Amino acid sequence: MGEIHPMVEMADLSFSYPGQEVLSAINFTVYSGDFVAIIGPNGGGKTTLVKLIVGLLKPSGGMLRVNGKTPGRGGAVIGYVPQQIKHNDNFPASALDVVLMGRHSPDKRWAFFRGGDDRTAxxxxxEKMGMEKYAERKITDLSGGQRQRVLIARALVTEPDLLVLDEPTASIDTKGQAVFFNLLKTLNKDLTILVVSHDLLVVSSYAKSIACVNKRLHYHDIVGSTTDLMNAFYACSVEEVCPVETVVRGLNKNTFLDLPRHD
Amino acid sequence: MIEILQFEFMRNALYAGFLTSIICGIIGTLIVVNRLVFLAGGIAHSAYGGIGMAFFFGLPYMVGAIGFSFVVAMIMAGVSLKAKERADTIVGVLWAVGMASGILLLDLTPGYNVDLMSYLFGSILSVPRSDLITMAAIGVVILFLVSYFFRDLLAMSYDEEFAQIRGMPVKRLYYMLIGMVAVTVVMVVQVVGLILVIALLTIPPSISEKYTKSLAKMMLSSCFLGMVFTTGGLWLSYRYDMTSGAAIIFLASVVFFLSLFLDRVILLFKKNIVL
Structure with missing residues (x-):
């Protein structure tokens, strides 16, 4: 993956909808090769943050750079895997068609017949996602987890520098989630990964660092030990109302309540 | 059966049915896949305002109707992009306002009054040759635009956000799609009537959608089904002396409900095998 460099930089970043501030004073840098899990309560701005990074929303204030450039200006190729796609139950496309959408770009319009290399890619x-035998199946006939893998394949085929996933395991069962995160871990060898999740415990065993978003953002490097991890979770929950708090307290009141307070 | 083809009006009706089926098969597929049926209905009904305007100001029908519908369509497209959750309300209001203003404008037009009913079911049996040529020309333009932007439209229909991130001009594509819907609807309304347009835009694609695995095949299958419905409906109307537009729609809906029933049977059959 080459030398480590800042992949996503945010300085004093803010975003608001009319009359409602969603994110404020966000300072956060994701370095290449990182595997960041973004956690936080519902409505805390996780998805908004992701949409800012991929360029679907424009910041209201502050600085945001992806690989040194404004999102959407060709700084880095971002492979985006959305939360879910609200399409018809019968959408007429095979899994392969959906992946091929990732190979299309506006300057390829005149090429009426697609080159074989797009298909191969x-x-x-x-295949990387273990879905090659479903290539010709109708996308809507696949299960939630299988569809999610196809969507990741679609993101991978764009040859991204950064993979952004929004709640990718929402429609996968617990066993499937472990397999899924192992897969992400493998992909992380060549890719920077940013994943939004509300499933703290699953995420904690795979991510290298954690960002807790609840209007503000707290960033935690996971050094390795469980205590550090819980510390991060706990600290995150002290200042904001994070779901972490309930999880951690619910797990073991006595161990965690006396942890040192985060600045 | 063949002898009815010796009448020029019958041949023209068949050609009109074919052209309508092709245009509606392509645009209807995009409408169904993008869930724009209600919006298309709104555009079709607001075309009445355009018809009224054309008569009131003494403009040619096509100029008035296409101009008016196009403007209304762009407003609807803009609203549905900006305020998605309010879009159905706005479309409903424009739908009603379009029709009402059309009728009021016709009331205010002195002298000769048009029978607006004829725009509801149209008159496929009295399509002049000149209309066929206009329809063919519009068909060619639509065919070109849709094939040129095919993969953009596919990607946008499946996942608008992903398409946008990949640098596709999603908003412009959306306006283009709605614009094509407006032109299609107005053009075809004059020939086969408002109700038949909506039927041909929605019924063949929604049947095809279940049995096809690609957007292109869905379009082809919709065109084919449309042709079967228009030809079969024309034959029914000739054989049993019924209104042609209504016969075509009735045939299409019978096949639609049969396909729903068939799905149920297949589902039950599959369950039994599993058990």
Whole structure:
């Protein structure tokens, strides 16, 4: 992956909808090769933060750079895996068609017949996700977890520098989630990964660092020990109302309540 | 059966049915996949305002209707992009306002009054040759635009946000799509009527959607089904002396409900095998 450099930089970043501030004073840098889990309560601005990074929303204030450039200006290729896609139950596309969407770009319009290399790349991406035997299946006939893998294949086929996933395991069962995060861990060898999740305990065993978003952002490097991890979670929950608090307290009141307070 | 083809009006009706089926098969597929049926209905009904305007100001029908519908369509597109959750309300209001203003404008037009009813079911049996040529020309333009932007439209229909991140001009594509819907609807309304347009825009694609695995195949299958419905409906109307537009729609809806029933049977059959 080359030398470590800042992949996403935010300085005093803020975003608000009319009459409602969603994110404020966010200072956060994601370095290349990192595997960041973004956690936080519902409505805390996780998805908004992700949409800012991929360029679907424009910041209201502050600085945001992806690989040194404004999002959407060609700084880095971002592979985006959305939370879920609200399409018809019968959308007419095979899994392969969906992955091929990742190979299309506006300057390829005149090429009426697609080159074989696009197809090869798409099939390879599906293979990487263990989905090659479903290539010709209708996308809507696949299960939630299988569809999620196809969407990741679609993101991978764009040859991204940064993979951004918004709640990717919402439709996968617990066993499937472990497999899924192991897969992300493998992908992390060549890719910077940013994943939004509300499932703290699953995320904690795979992510290298954690950002807690609840209007503000707290960043924690996971050094390795469980105590450090819980510390991060706990600290995050002291200042904001984070779901972490309930999880941690629910797990073991006595151990965690006397942890040192986060600045 | 063949002898009815010796009448020029019958041949023209068949050609009109074919052209309508092709245009509606392509645009209807995009409408169904993007869930724009209500919006398309709104555009079709607001075309009445355009018809009224054309008569009131003494403009040619096409100029008035296409101009008016196009403007209304762009307003609807803008609203549905900016305030998605209010879009259905706005479309409903414009739908009603369009029709009412059309009728009021016709009331205010002195002298000769048009029968607005004829725009509801149209008159596929009295399509002049000149209309066929206009329809063919519009069909060619739509075919070109849709094939040129095919993959953009596919990606946008499946996942608008992903398409936008990949640098596709999602908003412009959306306006283009709605614009094509407006032109299609107005063009075809004059020939086969408002109700038939909506039927041909929605019924063949929604049947095809279940049995096809790609957008292109869905379009092809919709065009084919449309042709079967228009030809079959024309034959029914000739054989049993019924209103042609209504016969076409009735045939299409019978097939639609049959396909729903068939799905149920297949589902039950599959369950039994599993058990």
């Amino acid at each position: 798409a099939l390879q991406a599906l």
